[in-house]
Amino acid sequence: MSEVKLATETRTEFGKGAARRIRREGKVPGVLYGHGTDPVHLTLPGHELLLAVRTPNVLLSLDIDGKSELAIPKSVTRDPLKGSLEHIDLLLVKRGEKVTVEIPVHAEGDLASGGNLLEHVLNTLSVEAEATHIPEAVTVSVAGLTAGDSIHAKDITLPAGVTLATDADAVVLQVLAAQAEEAPAEAEGDEAAEA
Template sequence: MEAKLNLLTRDESGKGVARKLRRAGRVPGVIYGGGGEPVMVSMEARETLQLFQSIPVDNTILNLSLDGEASPEQALVREVQVHPYRTELLHVDFIRVRRGVPIEVHVPVHLMGLPDGVRNEGGILEQVAHDIIVKCVPALIPEGIEVDVTGLGIGDVLRAGDVVMPEGVENLVDPERMICGVSAARLAEELEDEEEGVEAEPALETPTSESDGDQD
């Protein structure tokens, strides 16, 4: 999957510059890696936030248009800093990618189907790992890895080594890492203490003293 983002290059850096950019509705960022020099950039805050909310950020190739140039740079989002309690981007790191050169990316794992142990035995499907790390050329980055879990019974576990990868995509996760499993439902019994024949006594009122306002 690919998307486009417009950036402006900048020469100044520092906390003061970053705050000034944010007040102007822009987000500071940097592009690095891929054999090139780091480039400090800024991007329109609303446009960037809307884009990031509409794509899988970790594994979408971004065509970065710098200062309106016709030939964009391709990159992945390496890190996004967000405000602790506001929906606001603070800083974005991009890492360059080159066509035909394999890269490592996080790809989400989607569980498909209802396990037999859930459907027929009342079990619970628990997903432990929600993404895996893969290696491939940018053109082959999958949007997600779909895993069929319909055959899992109670006590069955699906591990990273069981996941079938698309052609040209290498799974870098430990084959023994657990992806999901089906466990027996936990039965919780609620015990209620009932006291019969006990009448509640009226609460005693605490005497109040009137003050003349002269207390120290």
């Protein structure tokens, strides 16, 4: 996992007006908390932060008043229309510390023939990993699966040093049987018979 360095500024102004001023300058208001410390209100560079949070569970190295701190995004608020960042909550982490995070699940391979459908019951898995070695995603092979087959959380191979925090018996992926489409003429005949 890569570490993204960001220069930040502490802020003393709060509220909607102050947040709007920060956003007009192309920056994002945020809060850093964790390890029993008082929350630190920050102003972060907007464009660099937007690029950084495209990576799930990105590790941020923050320069706060000359001191370097590591953090991971806990909550990101976006503008619903523009997609720009409105606010970010950051969780303070230490090297070697284990954290619980959600990682995306990607499926690869082709299902057995028959037009069956793959349903993602869980799009993410909750795992515990070292803060500096959080995997970006986990990939699961669905090659050859047929209708009725499913993959549980315990069946997924995780990278070294990563443990499962989700219920082991939780269904992550399942294969649904293709539904045969009823001919429109038959459907109309059935409706007339019911009437």
